[in-house]
Amino acid sequence: METTHLNNRIAYKNLKALSKQIDSKKFQLKNLINEKRRFKSCSIKSKGFFFDYSKQRINEAVFLELVSLAKETQAKLQFRNMMQGKRVNLTENRAALHTATRHFGSKKIFPEGIDVYDLIDQVNIQIKQFSKNIHNQILKGSTGKPFTDAVIIGIGGSYLGCEFVYTALKDTVKPFMSLHFLPNVDIDNFGRVIKTINPETTLWVIVSKSYTTTETMANLNQALWYMKKYNLNPENHLVTVTAKGSPGDDPSNPVLAAFRMFDFIGGRYSVSSAVGGLPLSLAFGFDIFTQFLKGCHDMDTHALDASEEKNIPLLAALISIWNSNFLMYPAQAIIPYCSALSKLAPHVQQLYMESLGKGVTKDGEVVHFPTGVLIFGEPGTNAQHSFFQLAHQGRPFPIEFIGVVCPNYDKEQAMSKGVSNHQELWANMIAQAKALAIGKESTEPSRCFKGNRPSSTILINDLSPESIGRLLAFYEARTVYEGFVLGINPFDQFGVELGKVTASDIREQIALKNKDAGHNFNSLDPATKFYLNALFNKELYMK
């Protein structure tokens, strides 16, 4: 990545020089992992979170330079500044205080003179009380029936993280209520949701900081129409999570309850705020949400306090930089050997790609190299039977394997080939990392494995709320650390603006035609004209 911020760093220059040796024998993974004490020196355990980077293509010299780069760029100081409420989101001139939502016993902070912890505690007290009232049936639907389901209307950061945590925990904790997610403006998304709910026992939770997000507003209107159809009062069924003063924070549109969002917490970092807190408390109870926050806090504390050499999210960020900026890997896969973590990759995909896919540094300097890698993934062993052919013999990409020490359903397991299902799962996870690293020679070219494919392995203890909190906060900390070292602002997202503006122009054309059937699209470019004509003349198009 060619930027002044990086190119002037001594460590960056040294890393460039080291990367020129990457094809030498000593950098081959099959040799690296045979080094004495390699595994011990390249693995860290902290607060129930284990990280093994022994199968990454780095030697001690690279490790030391990466650590130096973190020190030169003052990564830890930037992290501390973030947690203290300094305005680290420079382009939007805001703090980034997602860590404040899980502040357990930390010393109070007063950014801009505001007692942020107190603000957050107030919202959490409200969530606790409200979810209790729902579970105890003190609050009921407008026909007097208790609530059984909640539909979360919100898109992107307003649901992805929450969906990940809900999916991860729903077999660990028996839910009080089922959650359904309605992010997409696709009318079939709405159609699918209403097939599975009872209107009288459904709570609608509208999550939007600005309360202007097009998709969310369209689905809100759809929900209001639906309640009207069943003669239900939105005052008994509608809940908002939004910023103070937004159009959703309007007493003339009374709702059952309103929960506050803050401008110092961005969507993709908002799982531990009311955005995740309200739905997760509705589903599992506030106590479970608190345990989840405790896990996040564990990881925050580690990310803040651990030295560069032993700091798990910081090292993961540095390794990611080595892989993308020096070894030129364009992508990274996240492969949890755990079905319950199936929504982790989509969450991290947003968190990471929206945070780090930028055209400029935080100082406004244009970056002359693609930023951000592509994140994708599916649970293992499924992924082995899907795209691992390419991982082994086609285009290589680094992988993060994730293992869960204790599965939920551990008691009644049939044995196959002398092992239980959970043991089989682990045998595969261990084997894949090893096989990708070492490879195998063969005289038959089609059975030849070059190896030298890097990976890390993460272990979490179980699928408890604490463990899931640690995992979530690990990816948050890793992402911001990568931004801090690269000199990129991981908190803004100006890149989504152009699409919105362009969609708005096209929407206007559609609205005109809806009003006046005589309106035509002749002034538009041929492609847009064609698509809009297809949209308005479906039968004709399909002939």
Next chain:
Amino acid sequence: METTHLNNRIAYKNLKALSKQIDSKKFQLKNLINEKRRFKSCSIKSKGFFFDYSKQRINEAVFLELVSLAKETQAKLQFRNMMQGKRVNLTENRAALHTATRHFGSKKIFPEGIDVYDLIDQVNIQIKQFSKNIHNQILKGSTGKPFTDAVIIGIGGSYLGCEFVYTALKDTVKPFMSLHFLPNVDIDNFGRVIKTINPETTLWVIVSKSYTTTETMANLNQALWYMKKYNLNPENHLVTVTAKGSPGDDPSNPVLAAFRMFDFIGGRYSVSSAVGGLPLSLAFGFDIFTQFLKGCHDMDTHALDASEEKNIPLLAALISIWNSNFLMYPAQAIIPYCSALSKLAPHVQQLYMESLGKGVTKDGEVVHFPTGVLIFGEPGTNAQHSFFQLAHQGRPFPIEFIGVVCPNYDKEQAMSKGVSNHQELWANMIAQAKALAIGKESTEPSRCFKGNRPSSTILINDLSPESIGRLLAFYEARTVYEGFVLGINPFDQFGVELGKVTASDIREQIALKNKDAGHNFNSLDPATKFYLNALFNKELYMK
């Protein structure tokens, strides 16, 4: 891709030369799309399938050379040979006859003297009768209750395509039965499935050609244990889809029904065989499955008959080759603006990455360049709020947008900003392709959009079985065409072998320890030893 197969082609050399001009002004998308008749000349409609490649970074010269490359490599002849049952899977010395499963009125073929259509018709007659007997409650569970659910035990190609079609159709057609997929050996995958079914009314469908796939056998054992627990007879609840002579085809283990798989159809191409046919017929009835096959057949016929210049899957394959081998894009996203198509990307991920991620050509020559691109995707507009920041301002990647002209749930739509939800969805789909191509200049670097991001747009008519069949067969044909032009065998997968062998060694160690608690792992490498000790001493590890 440096191979004799390609480097000696005149068209390949010409394309190399043309790609050197790619940074010139005339190749900028904002200029290309303004060319007269661009949209008309770069879009094709055939049998209810529309393909627009006007926003790809190709001009007429590139187009002509790509077509020449297809002719030089005899892509269409290879496709015809495939459909005729020639042994196009060279390394495994087999035919690849997935198209034979939807042969509607085609002239009979007799590869190796065998009447393949007749073989397939026999299986389909059996599927038709069996699913009818289930729906008519002629066949019932061992306690006399009719079946309500089917659990599909199979991994990779044995379920991904079927899951895609099931998810796409389940709001179009009211299912007779619910399908559940149990691919992962993860015991929590099993735990999650049994939470949602009634053992007495559940059919278990075991899908495995070899009937030795480790995960599938482990889950079969788990299912057998579960039936025993509830005193249910596997003879009334178990169904197999497997090859003749496999361990599953054993009369001493009687099952309710057995359906045959053929060695001339590979897993990832097997949706239209019994692998998809049985579950989809159980879910929706055999008539719906037949309509789906009809859609596949439409696309097969087009792929076989249309000239190179107007052949949709072949052109899509050639564009993919241009993007990966000449413009060096390492990835491609599939973004259906349709929630019901949410499982398309995971299916194509397997289909494409397992088919084309190879280390050798079909002639056994080592390839000196990474093969296969990374496929990933989420439905739009969700993806816009997830990773499109990176698409617009970070690392660029080509995108395939997919639109559905008629949604399922089209009647009752609230209006927002003067448009319906479905219109809003389309406004966004059209806008994103346009914004990515054109970009936008700005004096503020953070609001600058370079544009020049390529995409194609596909339209299907609706979510009918025919339309989904066409979409499925399009990706199949595109994938094999890409293999044929590149000279890669898209039908084998030797790259998954090493992981299996390594896992087997580790499994053996675990089994030894299960038998004899005194067994230790001291002879193993430090990483493997550590993970196995964690697995066997969970409490100690978690301390």
